[in-house]
Amino acid sequence: MLSRRKTDRWTGGTMRGALLLVNLVAFTIALLLLWKSWPVLSGQPIKDVLFSTNWHPTQGQFGYLAFIVGTVAVTVLAMALAVPVCLLSALCISEYIPTRLRWPVRLGIDVMAGVPSVLYGLLGIIVVVPWVHRLGAYFGRDGSGYSLLAGGIVLGLMVSPVIISVAVEVLQGVPRDAREAALSLGTTKWEVSLHVVARHAWRGLMSAVVLGFARAFGETMAVLMVVGNDAHIPTSLFDRVYPIPALIANNYGEVMSIPLYDSALLLGALLLMILVGAFNLAAHVMLARSEPGRA
Numbered sequence: 001m002l003s004r005r006k007t008d009r010w011t012g013g014t015m016r017g018a019l020l021l022v023n024l025v026a027f028t029i030a031l032l033l034l035w036k037s038w039p040v041l042s043g044q045p046i047k048d049v050l051f052s053t054n055w056h057p058t059q060g061q062f063g064y065l066a067f068i069v070g071t072v073a074v075t076v077l078a079m080a081l082a083v084p085v086c087l088l089s090a091l092c093i094s095e096y097i098p099t100r101l102r103w104p105v106r107l108g109i110d111v112m113a114g115v116p117s118v119l120y121g122l123l124g125i126i127v128v129v130p131w132v133h134r135l136g137a138y139f140g141r142d143g144s145g146y147s148l149l150a151g152g153i154v155l156g157l158m159v160s161p162v163i164i165s166v167a168v169e170v171l172q173g174v175p176r177d178a179r180e181a182a183l184s185l186g187t188t189k190w191e192v193s194l195h196v197v198a199r200h201a202w203r204g205l206m207s208a209v210v211l212g213f214a215r216a217f218g219e220t221m222a223v224l225m226v227v228g229n230d231a232h233i234p235t236s237l238f239d240r241v242y243p244i245p246a247l248i249a250n251n252y253g254e255v256m257s258i259p260l261y262d263s264a265l266l267l268g269a270l271l272l273m274i275l276v277g278a279f280n281l282a283a284h285v286m287l288a289r290s291e292p293g294r295a
Helices: 002-043 046-050 065-096 099-114 117-138 148-172 176-184 189-200 202-217 221-226 244-251 261-290
Strands: none
Touching: 002 046, 002 261, 065 099, 065 148, 065 189, 065 202, 065 244, 065 261, 099 148, 117 148, 117 221, 148 202, 148 221, 176 189, 189 202, 202 261, 221 244, 244 261
């Protein structure tokens, strides 16, 4: 008995130490980014950094508003396109597809999740961008097809395997008794899927969406290849945008001779980390408040 207690204490202490290490790494990264970006933050008012579109590095002007809007717009559009399709696909795999077909379908989804992002970017250039160009011409919008819409479509394709895989695992974790009890009351299979299975697993489904959002928010290569990389606030889906990850990937290490440029780009990394952290924190709080006994 004493040996078991020692083992339990050792295991619990090890896990707490690992958790502390992970949080310490995240906190250290944030502090380093803040330290490296401080020259820009101290050199101009924070409102000029966050709410200005003046991006002229040679003049010492680093306004991030267009990049922030571009990042949020691409991510939100991608999630708006992906989430309904992904959740319905997960329900189909979990509840409707015969058991013998689930394994090959899941295998295909796992393969999609492992495809390098540059291949999604090439798919976007070859297929999505020309399609968006023709669609824009149909609506009287001149452009090359490199746009917010192209970025949203490609990014939505990229995050879909992650959301579907997690959502399927969550749905399959719903007890079979709940399904059988609902069916015995005369409900249809769709009603069971929507009102019993999905309702029982909605917290896990939200976690899948949050994971997809985190993947989408920081994606660089595929988005960089199709959004056009033009630093202005978009007014339509066919306008070019310039997300923060693309800004960092395009410029860091290339033009470091410009004063404060490296500091400004690391400030972009800090903003990216803060935005991702804020969204994940909001999702965590919402999930926690939805639990029984929470206000």
